[in-house]
Amino acid sequence: MSTYQTFSADEKPLTILDVRNAKNKRKLAMVTAYDTPSARIVDRAGVDMVLVGDSLGMVMLGRKDTLSVTLDEMIHHCRAVVQGMHHALVIADMPFMTYEPGPEAALANAARLVRESGVRAVKLEGAFLPQVRALVGAGIPVMGHIGLTPQRSAQLGGFKVQGKRADAARVLLDEAAALEEAGCFSIVLEAIPAPLAKAVTARVSVPTIGIGAGADCDGQVLVLHDMVGLYNEFTPRFVKRYAELGALMEQAVRDYAEEVRGGTFPTPAHGFGMDEEELARLESLLDGSGTDSL
Numbered sequence: 690m691s692t693y694q695t696f697s698a699d700e701k702p703l704t705i706l707d708v709r710n711a712k713n714k715r716k717l718a719m720v721t722a723y724d725t726p727s728a729r730i731v732d733r734a735g736v737d738m739v740l741v742g743d744s745l746g747m748v749m750l751g752r753k754d755t756l757s758v759t760l761d762e763m764i765h766h767c768r769a770v771v772q773g774m775h776h777a778l779v780i781a782d783m784p785f786m787t788y789e790p791g792p793e794a795a796l797a798n799a800a801r802l803v804r805e806s807g808v809r810a811v812k813l814e815g816a817f818l819p820q821v822r823a824l825v826g827a828g829i830p831v832m833g834h835i836g837l838t839p840q841r842s843a844q845l846g847g848f849k850v851q852g853k854r855a856d857a858a859r860v861l862l863d864e865a866a867a868l869e870e871a872g873c874f875s876i877v878l879e880a881i882p883a884p885l886a887k888a889v890t891a892r893v894s895v896p897t898i899g900i901g902a903g904a905d906c907d908g909q910v911l912v913l914h915d916m917v918g919l920y921n922e923f924t925p926r927f928v929k930r931y932a933e934l935g936a937l938m939e940q941a942v943r944d945y946a947e948e949v950r951g952g953t954f955p956t957p958a959h960g961f962g963m964d965e966e967e968l969a970r971l972e973s974l975l976d977g978s979g980t981d982s983l
Protein backbone atom coordinates (compact mmCIF):
# COMPACT_ATOMS: atom_id res chain seq x y z
CA MET A 690 0.00 0.00 0.00
CA SER A 691 1.28 3.45 -0.89
CA THR A 692 2.05 5.78 1.98
CA TYR A 693 1.39 8.78 -0.20
CA GLN A 694 -1.61 10.98 0.43
CA THR A 695 -4.55 10.01 -1.74
CA PHE A 696 -7.53 12.23 -2.40
CA SER A 697 -11.01 11.71 -3.70
CA ALA A 698 -12.28 14.07 -6.39
CA ASP A 699 -14.08 16.37 -3.94
CA GLU A 700 -11.17 16.63 -1.49
CA LYS A 701 -8.75 19.38 -2.34
CA PRO A 702 -5.39 19.02 -0.64
CA LEU A 703 -3.80 22.26 0.51
CA THR A 704 -0.75 23.21 -1.56
CA ILE A 705 2.34 25.29 -0.92
CA LEU A 706 0.79 27.90 -3.21
CA ASP A 707 -2.39 27.99 -1.08
CA VAL A 708 -0.23 28.64 1.98
CA ARG A 709 1.70 31.44 0.29
CA ASN A 710 -1.50 32.98 -1.07
CA ALA A 711 -3.12 33.04 2.37
CA LYS A 712 -0.84 35.92 3.42
CA ASN A 713 -2.91 39.02 4.26
CA LYS A 714 -6.10 37.15 3.34
CA ARG A 715 -6.74 34.60 6.10
CA LYS A 716 -4.95 33.19 9.14
CA LEU A 717 -3.37 29.75 8.89
CA ALA A 718 -3.86 27.10 11.58
CA MET A 719 -1.11 24.52 12.04
CA VAL A 720 -0.75 21.80 14.67
CA THR A 721 1.57 18.85 15.21
CA ALA A 722 0.63 15.18 14.81
CA TYR A 723 2.74 12.06 15.11
CA ASP A 724 0.51 9.06 14.32
CA THR A 725 -2.42 8.04 12.13
CA PRO A 726 -5.30 8.43 14.65
CA SER A 727 -4.26 11.95 15.64
CA ALA A 728 -3.56 12.83 11.99
CA ARG A 729 -7.14 11.83 11.11
CA ILE A 730 -8.53 13.90 13.96
CA VAL A 731 -6.62 17.11 13.18
CA ASP A 732 -7.34 16.75 9.46
CA ARG A 733 -11.07 16.33 10.14
CA ALA A 734 -10.85 19.37 12.42
CA GLY A 735 -9.82 21.35 9.34
CA VAL A 736 -6.33 22.65 10.11
CA ASP A 737 -4.33 23.95 7.13
CA MET A 738 -0.96 22.41 7.95
CA VAL A 739 0.21 19.49 10.07
CA LEU A 740 3.76 19.44 11.36
CA VAL A 741 5.42 16.18 12.23
CA GLY A 742 7.69 17.96 14.68
CA ASP A 743 10.80 16.53 16.27
CA SER A 744 8.93 17.50 19.46
CA LEU A 745 7.81 13.87 19.11
CA GLY A 746 11.04 12.97 20.92
CA MET A 747 9.64 14.62 24.04
CA VAL A 748 5.87 14.22 23.82
CA MET A 749 5.75 10.74 22.25
CA LEU A 750 9.03 9.07 23.18
CA GLY A 751 9.61 10.48 26.67
CA ARG A 752 13.01 12.04 25.99
CA LYS A 753 14.25 15.20 27.70
CA ASP A 754 14.85 17.10 24.46
CA THR A 755 14.63 16.75 20.67
CA LEU A 756 18.31 16.17 19.92
CA SER A 757 18.31 12.38 19.83
CA VAL A 758 15.46 12.06 17.32
CA THR A 759 16.77 10.20 14.27
CA LEU A 760 15.87 10.43 10.59
CA ASP A 761 14.51 6.87 10.70
CA GLU A 762 12.25 7.78 13.62
CA MET A 763 10.98 10.83 11.74
CA ILE A 764 10.28 8.72 8.64
CA HIS A 765 8.39 6.16 10.77
CA HIS A 766 6.12 8.83 12.30
CA CYS A 767 5.72 10.80 9.06
CA ARG A 768 4.47 7.71 7.22
CA ALA A 769 1.83 7.20 9.91
CA VAL A 770 0.69 10.83 9.68
CA VAL A 771 0.59 10.90 5.87
CA GLN A 772 -1.64 7.81 5.89
CA GLY A 773 -4.22 9.66 7.99
CA MET A 774 -4.21 12.88 6.00
CA HIS A 775 -6.59 14.07 3.28
CA HIS A 776 -6.61 17.85 3.25
CA ALA A 777 -3.84 19.43 5.30
CA LEU A 778 -0.31 20.00 4.05
CA VAL A 779 2.12 17.73 5.93
CA ILE A 780 5.51 19.18 6.84
CA ALA A 781 8.31 17.21 8.53
CA ASP A 782 11.03 18.48 10.81
CA MET A 783 14.56 17.68 9.70
CA PRO A 784 16.16 16.20 12.84
CA PHE A 785 19.27 17.60 14.52
CA MET A 786 22.47 17.07 12.48
CA THR A 787 20.70 15.86 9.35
CA TYR A 788 21.18 19.23 7.61
CA GLU A 789 23.75 21.24 9.60
CA PRO A 790 26.80 19.48 8.02
CA GLY A 791 26.04 21.03 4.62
CA PRO A 792 23.78 21.22 1.56
CA GLU A 793 24.71 17.74 0.34
CA ALA A 794 23.78 16.04 3.59
CA ALA A 795 20.63 18.16 3.82
CA LEU A 796 19.58 17.15 0.30
CA ALA A 797 20.25 13.43 0.82
CA ASN A 798 18.37 13.36 4.13
CA ALA A 799 15.45 15.53 2.99
CA ALA A 800 15.10 13.31 -0.10
CA ARG A 801 14.80 10.24 2.15
CA LEU A 802 12.21 11.96 4.32
CA VAL A 803 10.09 12.98 1.33
CA ARG A 804 10.46 9.77 -0.69
CA GLU A 805 10.11 7.28 2.15
CA SER A 806 7.29 8.96 4.05
CA GLY A 807 5.31 10.98 1.50
CA VAL A 808 5.51 14.34 3.33
CA ARG A 809 5.41 17.28 0.95
CA ALA A 810 7.67 19.77 2.71
CA VAL A 811 10.37 19.95 5.39
CA LYS A 812 11.23 22.40 8.16
CA LEU A 813 14.77 23.42 9.14
CA GLU A 814 15.68 25.25 12.33
CA GLY A 815 17.98 28.27 11.94
CA ALA A 816 19.22 30.27 8.98
CA PHE A 817 21.11 27.56 7.04
CA LEU A 818 20.80 29.36 3.75
CA PRO A 819 22.90 27.13 1.43
CA GLN A 820 20.91 24.13 2.71
CA VAL A 821 17.58 25.88 2.08
CA ARG A 822 18.70 26.84 -1.44
CA ALA A 823 19.80 23.29 -2.20
CA LEU A 824 16.48 21.78 -1.11
CA VAL A 825 14.31 24.41 -2.81
CA GLY A 826 16.44 24.05 -5.95
CA ALA A 827 15.78 20.32 -5.93
CA GLY A 828 12.03 20.86 -5.59
CA ILE A 829 11.62 20.23 -1.87
CA PRO A 830 9.60 23.05 -0.26
CA VAL A 831 11.17 24.39 2.94
CA MET A 832 9.62 26.05 5.97
CA GLY A 833 12.05 28.13 8.01
CA HIS A 834 12.12 28.30 11.82
CA ILE A 835 13.82 31.10 13.77
CA GLY A 836 13.73 32.58 17.27
CA LEU A 837 13.81 29.85 19.88
CA THR A 838 15.12 26.88 17.93
CA PRO A 839 15.01 23.92 20.36
CA GLN A 840 17.73 21.96 18.52
CA ARG A 841 20.10 24.78 19.52
CA SER A 842 18.79 25.29 23.06
CA ALA A 843 22.22 24.47 24.57
CA GLN A 844 23.77 27.31 22.59
CA LEU A 845 20.83 29.61 23.36
CA GLY A 846 21.18 28.98 27.10
CA GLY A 847 17.95 26.98 27.42
CA PHE A 848 14.36 27.34 26.24
CA LYS A 849 14.34 31.16 26.39
CA VAL A 850 12.54 33.96 24.62
CA GLN A 851 14.77 35.28 21.80
CA GLY A 852 15.17 38.75 20.29
CA LYS A 853 14.31 40.75 23.39
CA ARG A 854 17.16 43.20 22.80
CA ALA A 855 17.08 45.43 19.73
CA ASP A 856 20.39 44.09 18.34
CA ALA A 857 19.19 40.46 18.67
CA ALA A 858 15.86 41.48 17.11
CA ARG A 859 17.78 42.97 14.18
CA VAL A 860 19.53 39.63 13.60
CA LEU A 861 16.19 37.83 13.53
CA LEU A 862 14.75 40.37 11.07
CA ASP A 863 17.75 39.79 8.82
CA GLU A 864 17.45 36.00 9.14
CA ALA A 865 13.77 36.09 8.17
CA ALA A 866 14.55 38.21 5.09
CA ALA A 867 17.42 35.88 4.13
CA LEU A 868 15.24 32.76 4.52
CA GLU A 869 12.58 34.30 2.32
CA GLU A 870 15.21 35.19 -0.25
CA ALA A 871 16.62 31.63 -0.10
CA GLY A 872 13.18 30.29 -1.03
CA CYS A 873 11.31 29.33 2.17
CA PHE A 874 7.55 29.23 1.58
CA SER A 875 6.79 30.10 5.21
CA ILE A 876 8.69 30.82 8.43
CA VAL A 877 7.95 29.67 12.00
CA LEU A 878 8.66 32.35 14.62
CA GLU A 879 9.07 30.73 18.04
CA ALA A 880 9.15 32.54 21.38
CA ILE A 881 9.96 36.06 20.25
CA PRO A 882 8.37 39.33 21.45
CA ALA A 883 5.06 40.12 19.75
CA PRO A 884 6.24 43.52 18.36
CA LEU A 885 9.22 41.82 16.72
CA ALA A 886 7.00 39.09 15.22
CA LYS A 887 4.72 41.82 13.89
CA ALA A 888 7.69 43.59 12.28
CA VAL A 889 9.00 40.36 10.71
CA THR A 890 5.50 39.53 9.42
CA ALA A 891 5.21 42.97 7.81
CA ARG A 892 8.64 42.71 6.17
CA VAL A 893 8.46 39.26 4.56
CA SER A 894 6.08 38.29 1.78
CA VAL A 895 5.74 34.66 2.93
CA PRO A 896 3.42 33.70 5.81
CA THR A 897 4.87 33.69 9.32
CA ILE A 898 3.60 31.01 11.68
CA GLY A 899 3.89 31.98 15.33
CA ILE A 900 4.29 29.96 18.49
CA GLY A 901 4.71 32.27 21.43
CA ALA A 902 5.10 35.17 19.02
CA GLY A 903 1.85 37.07 19.47
CA ALA A 904 -1.30 37.50 17.42
CA ASP A 905 0.10 39.41 14.45
CA CYS A 906 1.71 36.44 12.72
CA ASP A 907 0.01 35.11 9.60
CA GLY A 908 -0.78 31.84 11.37
CA GLN A 909 -0.22 29.90 14.58
CA VAL A 910 1.16 26.48 15.49
CA LEU A 911 0.86 24.50 18.72
CA VAL A 912 2.13 21.09 19.80
CA LEU A 913 -0.97 18.86 19.86
CA HIS A 914 -0.05 17.09 23.10
CA ASP A 915 0.39 20.45 24.87
CA MET A 916 -2.96 21.85 23.72
CA VAL A 917 -5.04 18.77 24.54
CA GLY A 918 -3.41 17.96 27.88
CA LEU A 919 -1.47 14.82 26.91
CA TYR A 920 1.95 16.19 27.92
CA ASN A 921 2.44 17.58 31.40
CA GLU A 922 6.21 17.51 31.95
CA PHE A 923 6.53 21.15 30.97
CA THR A 924 3.95 23.58 29.61
CA PRO A 925 5.31 26.78 28.04
CA ARG A 926 3.41 29.94 28.87
CA PHE A 927 2.35 30.40 25.26
CA VAL A 928 0.37 27.15 25.24
CA LYS A 929 -3.39 27.27 25.60
CA ARG A 930 -5.00 24.10 26.94
CA TYR A 931 -8.11 23.37 24.89
CA ALA A 932 -8.82 20.00 26.53
CA GLU A 933 -7.61 17.73 29.34
CA LEU A 934 -7.43 14.44 27.44
CA GLY A 935 -4.73 13.03 29.74
CA ALA A 936 -7.06 13.30 32.75
CA LEU A 937 -9.95 11.91 30.67
CA MET A 938 -7.88 8.90 29.57
CA GLU A 939 -6.62 8.25 33.08
CA GLN A 940 -10.18 8.23 34.43
CA ALA A 941 -11.32 5.90 31.63
CA VAL A 942 -8.55 3.40 32.44
CA ARG A 943 -9.28 3.72 36.20
CA ASP A 944 -12.97 2.90 35.52
CA TYR A 945 -11.98 -0.05 33.34
CA ALA A 946 -9.57 -1.51 35.93
CA GLU A 947 -12.20 -1.11 38.65
CA GLU A 948 -14.83 -2.88 36.55
CA VAL A 949 -12.45 -5.73 35.68
CA ARG A 950 -11.62 -6.21 39.36
CA GLY A 951 -15.30 -5.90 40.35
CA GLY A 952 -16.44 -8.36 37.67
CA THR A 953 -18.75 -5.86 35.95
CA PHE A 954 -16.73 -5.84 32.70
CA PRO A 955 -17.15 -7.62 30.35
CA THR A 956 -20.92 -8.14 30.21
CA PRO A 957 -22.47 -10.74 27.85
CA ALA A 958 -23.00 -7.90 25.37
CA HIS A 959 -19.21 -7.57 24.99
CA GLY A 960 -18.71 -11.28 24.19
CA PHE A 961 -19.81 -14.11 21.94
CA GLY A 962 -22.35 -16.88 22.63
CA MET A 963 -22.83 -20.32 21.03
CA ASP A 964 -25.73 -21.98 19.21
CA GLU A 965 -27.91 -24.00 21.64
CA GLU A 966 -27.11 -27.22 19.79
CA GLU A 967 -23.35 -26.65 19.79
CA LEU A 968 -23.46 -25.66 23.44
CA ALA A 969 -25.26 -28.90 24.35
CA ARG A 970 -22.64 -30.85 22.40
CA LEU A 971 -19.83 -29.07 24.18
CA GLU A 972 -21.43 -29.79 27.57
CA SER A 973 -21.72 -33.47 26.79
CA LEU A 974 -18.08 -33.51 25.70
CA LEU A 975 -17.08 -31.81 28.91
CA ASP A 976 -18.98 -34.24 31.17
CA GLY A 977 -17.77 -37.29 29.19
CA SER A 978 -21.23 -38.39 27.99
CA GLY A 979 -20.64 -37.42 24.36
CA THR A 980 -19.30 -39.66 21.63
CA ASP A 981 -16.48 -37.26 20.64
CA SER A 982 -13.59 -36.91 22.99
CA LEU A 983 -11.80 -33.67 23.77
Ligand code: KIV
Pocket residue numbers: 721740741742743744745782877879900910911912
Ligand atom coordinates in the same frame (compact mmCIF):
# COMPACT_ATOMS: atom_id res chain seq x y z
O1 KIV B 1 8.99 20.25 16.84
C1 KIV B 1 7.98 20.97 16.85
O2 KIV B 1 6.87 20.56 17.22
C2 KIV B 1 8.13 22.35 16.38
C3 KIV B 1 7.01 23.32 16.68
C4 KIV B 1 7.01 23.67 18.11
C5 KIV B 1 7.07 24.52 15.81
O3 KIV B 1 9.12 22.69 15.81
